Amino acid sequence: MDDNDTSAGDAAGPIMHAGEDDKRSTFHQIYTHCWFQIILISFICFCCPGMYNALAGLGGSGQVNQTVAANATVALLAATAGTALFVVGPIFDRVGPRVCLLLGGWTYPLYSGSLLCFNSTKNGAFVIAAGAILGVGASFLWVAQGAIMTTYVKESQKGRAIAVFWIIFNLGGGVGSLASFGLNYHSKSGTVSNGTYIALLIIMAIGWLLGVFICPPSSVRVSQLQATPQSEKNWRKTARQAVRTVTDWRVVCMLPLFFSANVFYSYQQNVVNGMTFNIRTRSLNGALYWIAQMLGGLIIGLILDMPGFTRPMRARIGWVFLFVTGMAIWGGGYAFQKWSDRRVAAGFKQDIDYTDSSISVGPTLLYIFYGAYDAFWQSFCYWLMGARSNSPAETAITVGAYKTFQATGGAMAWRINALKKPAMTQFAMDWGLCMGSLVIALPTVLAVTLTSDPNSEALKSRDVPDSKEDPRVEIKE
Template sequence: MAGEDVTADSVQQRSAAYRLYTHPWSQIILISFICFCCPGMYNALSGLGGSGQVDSTVAANANVALLSATAGTALFIVGPIFDHVGPRICLLLGGWTYPLYAGSLLCFNKTGNGAFVIASGAILGVGASFLWVAQGAIMTTYVSEAQKGRAIAAFWIIFNLGGGVGSLASFGLNYHSTSGTVSNATYIALLVIMALGWLMGVLICPPSAVRLNELQPTPETEKKNWKRTVALAIHTIADWRVLCILPLFFCANVFYSYQQNIVNGMTFNIRTRSLNSALYWIAQMLGGLIMGLILDIPQLTRPARARAGWAFLVVTGMTIWGGGYAFQKWLTARMARGLKQDIDFSQGSLATGPIFLYIFYGAFDAFWQSYCYWLVGTRSNSPAVAAILVGAYKTFQSTGGAMAWRVNALGKPAMTQFAMDWGLCMGGLVIALPSVLTVTKTSTAVVEEDEVEKEEKIVGPATKD
């Protein structure tokens, strides 16, 4: 019958649409665009130096509050909550805090209310925990092991496109500005985009709907057992291989305060800071692609890829930070003469070198964080375990960032901040080496089967509360 044929066709079309919606890569792209709108636009703000203000102290203290709140919630609060409510609820709980923070900066432009900015930063810290734990679990477990590097690269490209586009918009809006602060229109535009990203969170589907054989489901009994969830978190983090990479996590944002508030914020005028911010995040897109391709080289075994990524970080780190040392000596001499926030991109050779250094700093950040996420992906294909590991990542990343932003807010010498960042990064790579050398050829899924029995002995069998 014609009516029956139409009904059958419509059912097939709906079924095909649902399969596309629940495809792992569809969810990867969706979470990437959510991060494009929320943390991507936040990055556009923070990359301006002082979040676009002449006095960077309020923004630095807001970042301390933000990162301290993230460090205090990501691991043992948000990680277990993710296991119980899933990524969609986590994204909806966390996403609204981004437009709140942009609104607080708009308010500061009008009223000078710094306390509201700092309080909004603390609230955003909790919201960011929810968003990043959900994002990390999706990115590291929703695709097969052979594609994890590409998934990280795809996410990093789309996410940092947000920072690039937002900064280019700020560049256009502030092209003729002489005030030293960004316009109200900049904050309003970023606020609207952040709100859109928050609403997109309703489209994320639960892990149980994703079609991937390697995705390890969490039994329903585990989801209802908070005691087991916390015990599993402790067991996961206590693994010596995880402990060795915690310094990598600690250093993942430790250089932001120096790069954004000193290299960019104290060297260039407002329109050039906007342009540099765009170039910084665009460089992150390229950096994520490069590291993703290295970590997915088909001719190399998984242990060889782990070592290649580590060696690449060492070589690029020493090269880029070495160039940064020469820049910082030059900047210190300029600031001693009272010169700051004065260089424009149109000044030729005076601006070219510092701008390119800032671009390479952006690429190195992408190298570092992409490698951290890939190491997380080698530990587990379980969304629950991945959420714990990503929670640990965000906790230690935020702790390092809060420490660095506080050092910046206290006005410590720029050379001191530079030396601290370079030393911590290289030291973190050395400490991580034993863990890097133990990455196995065996797939994560197979390794987990061998670990299940050990976990049961430690945390006990799953039972309903």
């Protein structure tokens, strides 16, 4: 155990026999290991937002009337935008990730329960109110998750940590969508069954309870993590740090990137999937979408941790990869939208079944590529945030900014969808925002340094690869 783990000895309590102490130490070393915590937060997100994604991916959260679900999502994102940056971000440094997860996790089963209620009562107001409450809860969960994922591991492993998280997290959306596919395989209606909502509610509740096992930053065994000393935790310093972080020019250049991170969800889920396929095929496509996210997270994670390249070079390679794949995928989306507009004009809607391969393969493949690109985008955003600092407190502020602007962009897009603007208009807006924000973020990408470790300040001006084999950069645990 390294010098960062100061809590173990203080909490030891009465003297124990050697055997008992050894057992406790082994358990404590596993429990406080950075990768155990990464996997744990991944499974929490598998259960909570992963299952929420399974619902959202059905188009209209599995309802024929997509307007209520769209307005609930607008309320969710508006609440997230209003709380993530200057409310939850500063609170994180005072109460820690465990409390944040417990404060936020229960709102996920509440939302699933509201959809279950809507199936029987058509109480749309309850769904929208539950969406707003979920928006606040999601702020707590995602700020804690982002800080853990980007600071609890060493700098040379941040890409892999993001990849592991993205795989496990999106497995939730994949499994949830496959379960929905099975439950609704013979369904002739346009909505999912009550059993779907009940099953997802139970899984979400389990994820909320798993938050009890998250460690505070001071207990995690990783050498480069910069935990805030207890003596420096006060609201004035936290507020100053929040202002200083969000006004940093590197963060300012990333804000359009953050804004565009979820802007395409409403179009992809409610138009591409929701208006094109029948209910069981939408469930299957939802599974494929989140499975593609798992593969996409793995690909971009490996690119951002490539050995033999400096961290600045990996940042540039990641940017080029995102730009080229974005132009290719959105270009294919343009061809689809022209075809879809002709079908809608002819009266075809929510009619394509996966068994009709002559017409379903192309749109399904496009939806899969959209899922992979979402993973590329968000993983790159998280990696850039992790490249700025190894401090959970500072990163929580940046993640708060990310969630605020991500939610703002998403709320705008869902509102445009709820207003039933033309699908081509929504598509053009999404494509333009994504490519434009990548260009604006380029100065931040070019400013990525060799290390964020304050103990290795001199390395920032030296061309030394950030690899495990080079002891000048990698600080051993």
